[in-house]
Amino acid sequence: MTASRHGRHDAAAGGARTHDAVVVGGGIAGVTAALQLADAGTRVTLLEGRPRLGGLAFSFQRGGLTVDNGQHVYLRCCTAYRWFLERIGGAHLAPVQDRMDVPVLDVGRPGRARLGRLRRTDLPVPLHLAASLATYPHLSPAERVSVGRAALALGRLDPADPALDGIDFATWLARHGQSKRTIEALWDLVGVATLNATAPDASMGLAAMVFKTGLLSDRGAADIGWSRVPLGELHDTLATKALEAAGVRVLTSTRVRETARDGHGRWQVRTDTDVLDADAVVLATAQREAHALLPEGALEAPDRLLEIGTAPILNVHVLYDRPVLRRPFFTALGSPVQWVFDRTEASGFGDGQYLAVSQSAAQAEIDAPVAELRARYLPELERLLPPARRAKVLDFFVTRERTATFAPAPGVGRLRPGTHTRAAGLYLAGAWTDTGWPATMEGAVRSGFTAAGAALGALGRPHEHPLKEAA
Template sequence: MERISDSIVIIGAGWAGIATAEALLSKGINPKRIVLLERTPYPGGRAFSFVDRETGLALDNGQHVLLGCCDRFIALLKRLDVRSGYRLQPLLDIPVYHDGQMSRIASKRLVGPLHLLPALLAYRHLSPSERASTLAGALAFMRPRAEKLDAVSFAKWLQSTGQSDTAIRLVWDLVGTAILNGHAGEISAGLAAHSFHIGFMRGWQPARLGLFTRPLGDLARDAIDRLVARGVTIRYSTYVERVQVAKNKVCGLSLRDGSFVATEQVVSTVPHDALLRVLPDEWAGKEPFHGIAKLRWSPILNVFLNYDRQVLAEDVFAATDFDGMFVFNRGRLLPDSGQDGRWLSVSISAADRFRDWTHQEIIRGVQEAIGKACKDARDAKLLAAKVVWQPKATFLAEPGTWHLRPQTVTPITGLFLAGDWTRTDWPACLEGAVRSGETAALALLRSRQAFLV
């Protein structure tokens, strides 16, 4: 038996785990006491990269973006001195294609929600009266009472604020699905309204779009390297089978290789379904863990396309085809291919509808949709294409899930929870993951056992 009983063990080396370790370090915990146990041979969790065998390029499992409001994630990269891996647009600017026409979701340097006013007034995908009701409806986002709105769907709530079905589809659902990974009809109005409030109602700076310029896996590896250089331990390919609990207290972890790690302080950052597997059976059915089983996954579909010529001049655009898709100029954002405008990465959130499509059908459909928006793509030849399915991308923030997301502190002494799906008040995202890790570290430090620095 391994005795590291004064160690703080973090299960999982995704961004929640990385943030937990960094927060403990920055609060003065001896780095030798901090141990990360990670199931896979790499860090980064659900934000990972893989090397494509055909091209040798490091492709991300899914196109990730940030907003300017993701301040904890941005600050974490700075504190860990991770080489700049993203750039923020000076002002939010996303061309949106619908029925062959282009309009823009874009900001001006104005305070509060006014920064979006000029773009909404000119948003040609809506009629003038729909634009007016969209503006009036947007005021409801100024003070959303998120918990109260959690029982209704976002679509129903938007209808109650006077939004037409077209406005819901071409504004709120298009943006909301990308942020919450669920369509307006299936997600909680509470979390959606709160997310729009944080991202878009507080001025132009929080709304700036952040685009990654390095593979995500490299960022996570750099972050872990910095932690290890400061004395933190990480063990890869280490599967935690069970959190062992005696008399309501954590006493250790059983690993899949049959070994046992004695510890009294654990931060779990594993996804919701994985937590139910590592909890002792007698706890999985109790509050606050009981409701976790009701959380469902929502998939994200990513399609990489390599054209024989430049087809895209911009960094990114959105199109209403495929229930809403976002197309990124991977060739420009990540210069490894040297093919600006020729390598595209297409992200389709809440992609359940395409579950039974073949890869060929998906590629053909996406290619046609891109052709509608970029005329150069119509005559271009496709040299390579790759479909990446992430069936377990994020939890689905359905109505009623606000209270199913557990808080950091649990009734088991010494067990703390983090992860994008825990009660962060944020949608499942990198920023939520980082915030959850920081919250868990602080909660652990407040608990009396932790003061043995």
């Protein structure tokens, strides 16, 4: 049965016809767009090829454990993702630190491992980080002064300046006196985790956006939040409930084969089993899938989507028979280990401690055999965490996302399309679109806002942007 017979009708008393929209893709961007469209009175069908929602931020079962495919965090400045959590009823399940506090363990220098902390105070920007930087043990006094000067220069930049997109972050840092050690111990410490690229491979425009927004916009902007429950509980279970409560028809395990205009100016979305009619379509898939579904002429240069590269993230999961880490997370220097998170409670593990090691920009390791990764990371965890030397490893496994994010390489800005296409009624959403943000959950939500807003404007539906800053 087609959607035209399923859903299109005029109001019973002769009122205005209810418009139909189809959202293709059930990741965070697609869920956001569907909620916004439904909240404005549009009848929405959301189609997802996987048997679940959540895109690349999901959970799966492994024995008695609920495992996240990767560790995802957000910052207090991620106002769109915080709206998303509130909208699906999950904000209390993914709280933010009272204030930014990042333990940084350096094991790469002779002698004992040394713990430093990056944390803020309640002083105004930029003084909120001054005390932390002044006592940061992983940099020399001269390096700390150079960081302050570079931060002031960064604060004067406009991340939207196209010229910044054409150079890499490492080049800019070198021009501003940043040593190799300073980049390792500070700039890449933050940048690799947020951009999924090291400084030489990152667009200066995106790097400026991350650091200016996260560290120089508000004293609490970089306070870290993360889910205390499996991601699937947020992005699938709660998201599905919110969608259904809003009246969205959610169809999972439904692969879209084609989008095309009919002879009456409406859209037809063809799946393996049905054809859905719509007044508006939002493609909220990855860029390559969107390229395959775009009708001819929808973008001036559609093959630019294929030029947007991807970057992998590797996650190493280790289950110990006893606690080996006393804090919720830490990051490391002088080690292949990047960030380590305690996922014991969230996973339902009750026989020791479960640590997740999150490795961004993992091109060199993404295809490495599990045995090789085990031989590399277990000794490193013992070096970082002395209690691990006495613990028994109950399980060791790896999750790989080979196309976890778009690659934030210099020049990527000119490749990222806006939400509008040349085909009326067809819109794009996804963290890879031109949100101004790197590939984050925040960027995904913002793209959903933009696509839904464009569709509602074209349909003549009154709507308000959820974020006051964008009103």
